[in-house]
Amino acid sequence: MGVPLLDLKTQNAALEPELKRAFERVLQSGMFILGPEVDALEAALAAKIGVKHAVTVSSGTDALVLALMALGIGPGDEVLVPTFTFFATAGSVHRLGATPVFVDACPACFNLDVREAAAKVTPRTKAILPVHLFGQAADMDAVLALAKQHKLAVVEDCAQSLGATYKGRQVGTFGEFGTYSFFPSKNLGGFGDGGLLVTNDDALADKARILRVHGMKPKYYHKFVGANFRLDALQCALLGVKLPHYDGYNARRQANAAYYLEKLKSLPGVAVADIAHCCHGATVDAPAGAKLILPAACPHNGHIWNQFTLRVPGTGRRDALREHLQRKQIGHDVYYPLVLEDQECFAPLRGKGQGSVVAKRLASEVLSIPVYPELSRAQQDEVIAALAEFVK
Ligand SMILES: *Cc1c(COP(=O)(O)O)cnc(C)c1O
Secondary structure, eight states: OOBOSOOHHHHHHTTHHHHHHHHHHHHHHTOOBSSHHHHHHHHHHHHHHTOSEEEEESOHHHHHHHHHHHTTOOTTOEEEEESSSOTHHHHHHHHTTOEEEEEOBOTTTOSBOHHHHHHTOOTTEEEEOOBOGGGOOOOHHHHHHHHHHHTOEEEEEOTTOTTOEETTEETTSSSSEEEEEOOTTSSSOOSSOOEEEEESOHHHHHHHHHHHBTTBSSTTOBSSOOOBOOOBHHHHHHHHHHGGGHHHHHHHHHHHHHHHHHHHTTSTTEEEOOGGGTTTTOOSSOOTTOSEEEOOOOTTEEOOOSOEEEEOOSTTHHHHHHHHHHHTTBOOBOSOSSOGGGSGGGGGGTTSSOOOHHHHHHHHHEEEEOOOTTOOHHHHHHHHHHHHHHHO
């Protein structure tokens, strides 16, 4: 039958009449830049995340750039970033003329290893940028302790984790800023590019709002050099239709992940990530005989499963599984095949935070399988059967 990696058409089709009404409302209003649709979505998101200020922006990448700009990060500054993440996390630092300093990963949760980050602090370090990867929170107590010790700003990249929690509190609310993305493949997927910045700090929110419109306040008077980081009123209206359904999407992702874990963990050759030692000494080496390692949620984390990411240890085994799933027409992808410190564009930085052994191993072993909300049990059973065949 085949199973896609993601099925946006089914999710959006269920809301089609409401989406069309939202489109028509904006069309009739003639107000396409900022205005009431933007204000309404920002108020709804601030309430949902439990934060004072929510500022919509043009993308998750621009949310990162804007957060760093508002904090005054620039040339000569270093920012600690995970090496195992999507490019934007480090690209945004580099675009402002600052230096991304790459930090290795925890093999159990895939998030940045804060002990490694601590070893890379220098007098130039200005900020730490933890990513809550695949929908699971990073080790925030350790991040905040390190930040406090060295007076670092904290920007949380929540692009994959809107609504995820750490010890009962939503990610994005711990640092100076939380940033989010509405790219269609994220848990709250929009109809094009979009992003969000949140903060509890009035002055930083004010600065971000000014920088979002070319650093302009009042009109045509520019206190700073900003840029155009606005999100369209139309995009806000459409996202506003999906927002009330968001918790349901996440609950279905969680149910799907639980079903995979229940059905897969009893198969021979299948191990589960060493969550007991997550961020505290978990080893990257696979348990003896393990052909697949399943992802897991730390007990103190509310995981929202943007990705369900397997590890396939053994030389060539990940690619063998890719081919196997390809033959069965089961959607899959590698997030991410090359750590950021080894990207060609960062070649001039080599030597700074080199040699992230764990992250490099993860990049050679990971494979994500479908976990999207609309996935049916029959489809999941198809994926499970294919994996069972692979480990046999
Ligand atoms: C998607 C993503 C971004 C960038 O978001 P865009 O909206 O695509 O610009 C940044 N960081 C992480 C971790 C992401 O997954």
